[in-house]
Amino acid sequence: MRKLSRGRIVALLGTIGVAATLTACGGGSDTAASGGCDGNIDAGAGITVQWHQGAEAEVKAVQQMVKSFNASQSDVKATLKLVPEADYATSLGGQADSDSVPDVVDTDASKAFTYAWSGDLQPITNCVSDEQKAALLPSIVRQGTYANQLWALGMFDSGLAMYTTKSALKKANVRTPSLEEPWTAEEFTAALGEFKKAGYSKPLDLKKNYGQGEYYSYGFAPIVWSSGGNLLSDDYSTADGELNSDAAVKGLTVFQSWFKSGYVGDNTDDNDFLSGRSAVSWVGHWTYNDYKAKFGDDLLVVPLPDFGEGPRTGQGSWQWAVGSNADADAAWKFIEYTLQPEQQKIIATASGAIPAVTAVAEADPKFGPGGDLELYVKQHEEGISVPRPTTPAYNTVSNAFNQAIQDIIDGRDVKESLDDAVKTIDQDIQDNDGYPDPS
Amino acid sequence: MFSLPGLILLGLFLILPFVFAIYLSFTNQKLASPLPVRWVGFDNYHRVLTDGDFWRAFANNLLFAAVVVPVQTGLALWMAILVNKRIRAAKVFRAIFFLPVVVVMTVAAVIWFLLLDPNRGLVNGFLGAITFGAVEPGWLQSTLWAMPAIIIISIWQGAGFQMIILLAGLQDIPQELYEAASIDGATKRQQFFYVTLPQLRNTLIFVITITMILAFRLFDQVWALTRGGPLNSTDTVMVQLVDTGFERKQIAVASAIAVIFFVVVLSLTLIQRIFLKEERS
Numbered sequence: 180m181r182k183l184s185r186g187r188i189v190a191l192l193g194t195i196g197v198a199a200t201l202t203a204c205g206g207g208s209d210t211a212a213s214g215g216c217d218g219n220i221d222a223g224a225g226i227t228v229q230w231h232q233g234a235e236a237e238v239k240a241v242q243q244m245v246k247s248f249n250a251s252q253s254d255v256k257a258t259l260k261l262v263p264e265a266d267y268a269t270s271l272g273g274q275a276d277s278d279s280v281p282d283v284v285d286t287d288a289s290k291a292f293t294y295a296w297s298g299d300l301q302p303i304t305n306c307v308s309d310e311q312k313a314a315l316l317p318s319i320v321r322q323g324t325y326a327n328q329l330w331a332l333g334m335f336d337s338g339l340a341m342y343t344t345k346s347a348l349k350k351a352n353v354r355t356p357s358l359e360e361p362w363t364a365e366e367f368t369a370a371l372g373e374f375k376k377a378g379y380s381k382p383l384d385l386k387k388n389y390g391q392g393e394y395y396s397y398g399f400a401p402i403v404w405s406s407g408g409n410l411l412s413d414d415y416s417t418a419d420g421e422l423n424s425d426a427a428v429k430g431l432t433v434f435q436s437w438f439k440s441g442y443v444g445d446n447t448d449d450n451d452f453l454s455g456r457s458a459v460s461w462v463g464h465w466t467y468n469d470y471k472a473k474f475g476d477d478l479l480v481v482p483l484p485d486f487g488e489g490p491r492t493g494q495g496s497w498q499w500a501v502g503s504n505a506d507a508d509a510a511w512k513f514i515e516y517t518l519q520p521e522q523q524k525i526i527a528t529a530s531g532a533i534p535a536v537t538a539v540a541e542a543d544p545k546f547g548p549g550g551d552l553e554l555y556v557k558q559h560e561e562g563i564s565v566p567r568p569t570t571p572a573y574n575t576v577s578n579a580f581n582q583a584i585q586d587i588i589d590g591r592d593v594k595e596s597l598d599d600a601v602k603t604i605d606q607d608i609q610d611n612d613g614y615p616d617p618s
Numbered sequence: 619m620f621s622l623p624g625l626i627l628l629g630l631f632l633i634l635p636f637v638f639a640i641y642l643s644f645t646n647q648k649l650a651s652p653l654p655v656r657w658v659g660f661d662n663y664h665r666v667l668t669d670g671d672f673w674r675a676f677a678n679n680l681l682f683a684a685v686v687v688p689v690q691t692g693l694a695l696w697m698a699i700l701v702n703k704r705i706r707a708a709k710v711f712r713a714i715f716f717l718p719v720v721v722v723m724t725v726a727a728v729i730w731f732l733l734l735d736p737n738r739g740l741v742n743g744f745l746g747a748i749t750f751g752a753v754e755p756g757w758l759q760s761t762l763w764a765m766p767a768i769i770i771i772s773i774w775q776g777a778g779f780q781m782i783i784l785l786a787g788l789q790d791i792p793q794e795l796y797e798a799a800s801i802d803g804a805t806k807r808q809q810f811f812y813v814t815l816p817q818l819r820n821t822l823i824f825v826i827t828i829t830m831i832l833a834f835r836l837f838d839q840v841w842a843l844t845r846g847g848p849l850n851s852t853d854t855v856m857v858q859l860v861d862t863g864f865e866r867k868q869i870a871v872a873s874a875i876a877v878i879f880f881v882v883v884l885s886l887t888l889i890q891r892i893f894l895k896e897e898r899s
Contacts (some may be wrong), residue, residue: 269864275650297650391845445759447735578865589761589848607866610646612653 214301216507224509225256226282231497233264234465240529248516255509257283275299282505283513287393288322288495289566289573291331296571296617300500302328306511311518318559318566319535322495325569326616333498334517335532338464338555338564339401340492341484344477347458351377356481358490358557364433367484371442374458381444383437384457387588388446395581397493397567398461399434404565405486406430410580411604415570416613418604422580423597430486431584432593439590463493464555468531471551480554482563494564496532533559571614575607636880643874649867662874672875675846675853676882682769682854683833690773691825694780699814701781702788712785719778727842730771734758758844761851768852771839776832780825787821788814823894827887834883855879 230241238261245259260281262270268290274280280299294300307329312320316336323331348355351373356362362370374382386394400410408427411418421427437443444451452460453473460466461483470478482490499517501510516522520539527534527543533555534540541547546556558564567573579600586596608614643663646656666672701712718726733740734757742754755763791814799809815822837856840846846853846861855875863872 272649272864272867293650296652298652299650391847445735445737447732447738575866578861585845585847586849589759591849603866607868610868611648611651617652 216306220508221506228283229260229281231264231267232261236529240526280502283510285497292325292571295330301503304329318494322566331498331500334526337496340480342460361482361485361490364484364486379458381456382458383442384451384460386462391585395584396577401491402430403427404491407488411568418601423601435587492558492564579603639873647870662871674850675855675858686833694777697781698784716778718775723838724842764852787818791817
């Protein structure tokens with residue numbers, strides 16, 4: 180019996196120890212950033228392409244893409260590797276620690292830079308031609324750039340908006356907002372009251388069912404930006420005076436008031452908006468197909484409220500990056516292929532997201548002038564979308580910020596929550612010697 | 619000699635990693651960092667021990683153990699005695715009581731999440747109906763009720779396992795003792811206190827010790843349901859450890875938490891062993 184009980188404690192601690200051992204073995208061998216394209220594809224190059232196994236339609240599209248890529252040319256043979264989305268960050272972390280990041284790997288927006296910094300990715304700055312770059316949405320290039328180098332490119336971009344219906348606005352007698360004249364935060368708060376009076380039991384759906392995680396950072400950082408605050412200082416050296424600034428506290432206090440007034444539904448069945456309990460759903464581009472199928476022409480897509488500095492939205496999505504052990508030219512040949520118009524159309528249809536190539540986005544009637552989702556393209560073109568900080572510190576920023584959001588939702592003092600987040604972030608930046616740029 | 623293969627495995631997968639954890643806790647090792655690893659002495663320990671969140675998590679662990687150990691053991695004993703009776707449906711009860719143990723905790727957690735939904739869940743629907751809406755706790759969404767919810771789920775899931783161990787102990791008790799007791803005129807109640815309990819002593823100590831260690835290891839249900847929230851009300855040391863090590867990539871600090879936690883649980887187990895001595899035959 181004694182053996183068993185002690186064994187259990189040791190087993191539990193051992194798990195941590197094993198992980199630590201792996202780190203100790205992998206950590207030292209990483210080299211600083213180097214590499215990139217030299218114009219030659221090594222003979223007989225085979226590459227591994229890694230994709231997160233999330234939405235079924237996207238996976239099918241990527242599988243199709245790899246197949247048609249292999250059929251279209253004979254220089255590079257691509258093999259697809261799928262990793263479940265739920266474990267993706269852990270898997271990629273493990274690959275980085277054992278120096279075995281695949282040749283082409285997709286990464287979730289700014290999380291790419293953790294691996295750029297650790298030397299597990301190589302920059303693709305000299306792979307992309309100027310014309311290729313100019314054809315992309317500016318937001319795509321911005322999301323892939325860190326330390327004056329281009330590290331990653333997405334096949335598509337994301338966006339946030341609020342979905343509502345014409346009939347709900349009419350019923351509650353609320354005006355229709357636009358990008359030129361968005362709802363102000365006060366106006367929106369008042370509108371929520373009107374919706375409630377009009378019979379919507381939980382007028383606002385904030386996708387609380389997604390739970391604390393990257394979505395909370397992505398979905399609610401726009402409140403901080405729109406209020407005049409920021410997640411980090413412009414040089415990414417500190418969060419103090421930015422994330423806990425009076426402006427940010429003010430904006431998030433309004434956010435908290437929606438919970439205190441009982442406007443926000445828990446959305447446990449992910450059905451608050453569709454079933455008519457909510458009048459407004461604050462979420463990303465990915466719910467459009469479902470909502471459109473239900474509400475048809477009654478559906479409206481409107482910008483997030485203006486907290487003082489104009490509306491803001493998140494941007495950036497999964498993006499391709501190149502592992503440090505790869506032949507960058509072979510890897511780039513594949514990435515380049517995914518940015519061609521036909522492939523762009525396929526992935527945009529499958530994901531419902533905004534195609535990375537501006538011309539493709541504009542040619543799609545959904546995203547074009549007068550289309551339901553024109554707002555998403557306009558937000559990117561007019562600088563209303565803000566990238567999550569493109570720094571290796573982002574991982575910590577996101578964890579600390581979404582913890583603060585969770586605390587604010589749970590009713591904790593806004594200033595205190597943000598001060599705590601700032602402390603965690605600044606401690607991390609200090610622990611990592613300010614994240615010096617890879618040389 | 620015969621234990622050599624076992625010892626090698628233990629050494630490789632348990633002892634060596636733990637020695638590593640002790641070593642790492644004195645450095646600034648991080649996951650995926652190109653910076654050189656430095657010796658930092660007791661900095662990590664200082665950081666953990668002065669962190670209010672760590673103590674909050676530790677207090678939650680203590681509270682959880684203080685409730686779960688007696689309640690779960692008591693419940694398991696009651697169930698074991700019930701299914702040990704020679705009644706017709708005993709085997710059916712035994713299966714029903716053991717069923718939650720077979721369910722994977724993360725799966726059970728998802729189901730409990732829906733049951734405990736404050737507005738549309740079955741639990742509040744029932745409570746609301748029998749109290750005419752007077753008692754409808756916020757459960758996992760409320761700082762006051764989240765821990766009780768975790769405790770209820772844990773006991774529901776864990777008691778069946780203890781029941782099986784206690785049942786084995788009960789069946790080991792010679793029937794003659796009960797016969798002798800009843801001839802001496804002992805009531806059922808006296809038989810329980812003067813025959814069953816003393817005979818179960820070693821089994822009970824084992825069950826209590828294991829339950830306590832499992833209680834301190836509390837992680838799965840919290841991670842799946844609340845991630846330590848709302849407002850740290852269900853935070854535990856294990857959640858902190860995983861969060862620090864893998865989400866924040868601070869392996870060195872996480873190692874320090876592991877070492878501190880090891881020392882604490884070891885001392886609690888030792889204290890328990892002093893007060894609850896096993897009888898050796």
